Amino acid sequence: MSTPALPPGVGAGEFARALAAFRDAVGANHVLSDAAQLLPYGRVMLPVPEEEHQPSGVVMPQSVAEIQRVLAVAQRYKIPLWTVSTGRNFGYGSAAPATAGQVVLDLKRMNRIIAVDGELGTALIEPGVTYKQLQDHLRERNIPLWLDFPAPGPLVSPVGNSLERGGGLTPYGDHFGHVCGMEVVLADGSLLKTGLGGVANTQSWQAHRYGFGPYVDGLFSQSNFGIVTKMGLWLMPAPPAHRTIMAQWWRDDDIGRAVDAIRPLRLSETIQNFGVLANATLIMTSMTKRRDVYDGPGAIPTARALEFAKSKGLPAWVYLFSLYGTQEQIDVDTRIVTAALEASGATLVLDFHDPMQSNELSLQAFTLFNWNGGGGLCWFSPVCPNRGTDVVRQTDLARRIMDAHGVDFMTGMTINGRDILNVMPLVFNRADAAETLRVRTCFHELLTAFAADGYGFYRTGIGFMDRVAELHGSASRDFAQRLKRALDPHGILAPGKSGIRV
Numbered sequence: 001m002s003t004p005a006l007p008p009g010v011g012a013g014e015f016a017r018a019l020a021a022f023r024d025a026v027g028a029n030h031v032l033s034d035a036a037q038l039l040p041y042g043r044v045m046l047p048v049p050e051e052e053h054q055p056s057g058v059v060m061p062q063s064v065a066e067i068q069r070v071l072a073v074a075q076r077y078k079i080p081l082w083t084v085s086t087g088r089n090f091g092y093g094s095a096a097p098a099t100a101g102q103v104v105l106d107l108k109r110m111n112r113i114i115a116v117d118g119e120l121g122t123a124l125i126e127p128g129v130t131y132k133q134l135q136d137h138l139r140e141r142n143i144p145l146w147l148d149f150p151a152p153g154p155l156v157s158p159v160g161n162s163l164e165r166g167g168g169l170t171p172y173g174d175h176f177g178h179v180c181g182m183e184v185v186l187a188d189g190s191l192l193k194t195g196l197g198g199v200a201n202t203q204s205w206q207a208h209r210y211g212f213g214p215y216v217d218g219l220f221s222q223s224n225f226g227i228v229t230k231m232g233l234w235l236m237p238a239p240p241a242h243r244t245i246m247a248q249w250w251r252d253d254d255i256g257r258a259v260d261a262i263r264p265l266r267l268s269e270t271i272q273n274f275g276v277l278a279n280a281t282l283i284m285t286s287m288t289k290r291r292d293v294y295d296g297p298g299a300i301p302t303a304r305a306l307e308f309a310k311s312k313g314l315p316a317w318v319y320l321f322s323l324y325g326t327q328e329q330i331d332v333d334t335r336i337v338t339a340a341l342e343a344s345g346a347t348l349v350l351d352f353h354d355p356m357q358s359n360e361l362s363l364q365a366f367t368l369f370n371w372n373g374g375g376g377l378c379w380f381s382p383v384c385p386n387r388g389t390d391v392v393r394q395t396d397l398a399r400r401i402m403d404a405h406g407v408d409f410m411t412g413m414t415i416n417g418r419d420i421l422n423v424m425p426l427v428f429n430r431a432d433a434a435e436t437l438r439v440r441t442c443f444h445e446l447l448t449a450f451a452a453d454g455y456g457f458y459r460t461g462i463g464f465m466d467r468v469a470e471l472h473g474s475a476s477r478d479f480a481q482r483l484k485r486a487l488d489p490h491g492i493l494a495p496g497k498s499g500i501r502v
């Protein structure tokens with residue numbers, strides 16, 4: 001086992017003194033520094049060299065006061081801190097820092113559900129609270145509110161997921177869009193409450209998002225400007241009824257028609273939720289292994305994937321979405337969506353079951369890892385305008401590049417009104433160094449080609465953040481850097497997150 005990395009520019013003796021000071025701040029049991037203890041914090045699924053992302057230690061505070069003490073130590077010794085809530089940012093970097101030698105500030109011990117308001121449909125929670133914990137809380141108290149989960153819901157946190165602007169599949173699927181009020185510790189230890197949180201004895205912190213003056217919450221998402229210690233959430237009132245529908249298109253080139261048929265239904269909010277439009281290969285990962293589909297060279301040929309899918313009764317494209325409301329509303333909406341989707345060539349299964357669209361926690365999505373073993377996963381997440389022509393263009397482009405690198409093309413598109421998050425998992429065997437390098441090269445090529453066609457990205461993993469920031473333009477990079485210099489002049493908080501540094 002190798003010796004843990006040191007923070008950049010900090011000698012071993014000085015780091016030992018910093019660790020002692022961290023222990024004074026949070027208690028000896030809550031500071032990790034042995035290589036064996038740090039191992040899980042340096043493991044990534046991404047096709048990047050792990051040595052570039054090894055932490056130097058882990059500190060686990062339990063309160064804002066402890067975080068402030070940790071920050072004072074970090075400032076004194078110039079130790080960078082990489083904050084995680086539950087640290088399960090799988091396929092984007094897990095708990096590992098963007099650069100080697102940072103101390104992971106693991107907030108999992110801060111796991112209090114501070115308030116839930118059943119009437120207003122709001123919650124106020126700490127970063128270590130998981131979706132499972134929050135759901136148990138609601139169920140134990142018979143509070144009729146639904147949660148919207150990302151696929152690894154039982155294991156992960158609303159705070160970490162929302163700060164990444166992650167998503168789920170109900171009408172509340174835009175997680176950052178349902179954040180209302182945050183408490184943030186800044187790099188100098190000062191405490192900010194956003195929105196109406198600063199009003200003495202505030203009564204509406206979780207009810208109203210904007211407050212007075214500039215609306216700053218977005219600055220703390222996908223960034224390194226602060227440590228979020230409390231987050232307000234809006235939760236969906238349990239609908240009286242819901243129906244999940246599976247629409248299936250049987251030909252690969254139906255995809256443009258499918259998207260053009262879905263868009264008006266999303267824009268009119270007849271379909272309220274973030275349904276997913278997935279291709280046959282992604283669907284197959286939930287039921288079979290790659291070797292049973294194809295064992296030839298290179299990526300699975302599209303024709304072979306479709307032939308196998310057909311033999312199992314699966315279509316080329318599946319769109320799983322739900323209708324929510326009273327039974328009467330659902331009956332009317334069913335007629336509207338059926339007519340529109342059938343006109344585009346779809347066949348419909350009217351009563352399907354999808355846990356994520358039904359307030360049920362599940363780890364079903366992890367079957368993705370059975371596809372070819374080896375645990376490698378890297379999400380390629382371009383944003384696509386919600387238009388058939390653009391989806392066809394992105395699909396052709398991604399397929400061509402992935403084929404050239406022997407990577408299977410899979411996509412699960414989250415369909416919003418005007419945009420689509422075209423989330424493509426690159427699944428690979430991380431134990432195979434040559435394959436890992438191939439996927440990394442492929443990923444860089446995808447980034448460059450999509451940006452050249454004018455497409456941006458919704459999110460990316462460590463190891464790719466500098467490149468993605470560069471592709472979004474120098475003005476926004478400069479702006480972020482100026483904020484960083486003002487708020488955190490010594491670059492203590494998460495250097496390299498989203499490509500932002502002092």
Ligand SMILES: Cc1cc2nc3c(=O)[nH]c(=O)nc-3n(C[C@H](O)[C@H](O)[C@H](O)COP(=O)(O)OP(=O)(O)OC[C@H]3O[C@@H](n4cnc5c(N)ncnc54)[C@H](O)[C@@H]3O)c2cc1C
Pocket residue numbers: 083084085086087088089090091094095107127149150151152155156157158159160161163164165166167168226227228229365366368377494497
């Ligand atoms: C099979 C599979 C399916 C997946 N499906 C989805 C999905 O449906 N939707 C989705 O969104 N993701 C999905 N993911 C990706 C990922 O696992 C989730 O997004 C997960 O919620 C992120 O991990 P976390 O909640 O533990 O966040 P963390 O790892 O705790 O945080 C993520 C990042 O946010 C920042 N951060 C976290 N907490 C704080 C804080 N308190 N203050 C300041 N900054 C902070 C840090 O930069 C951190 O790296 C999937 C992954 C897998 C493997």
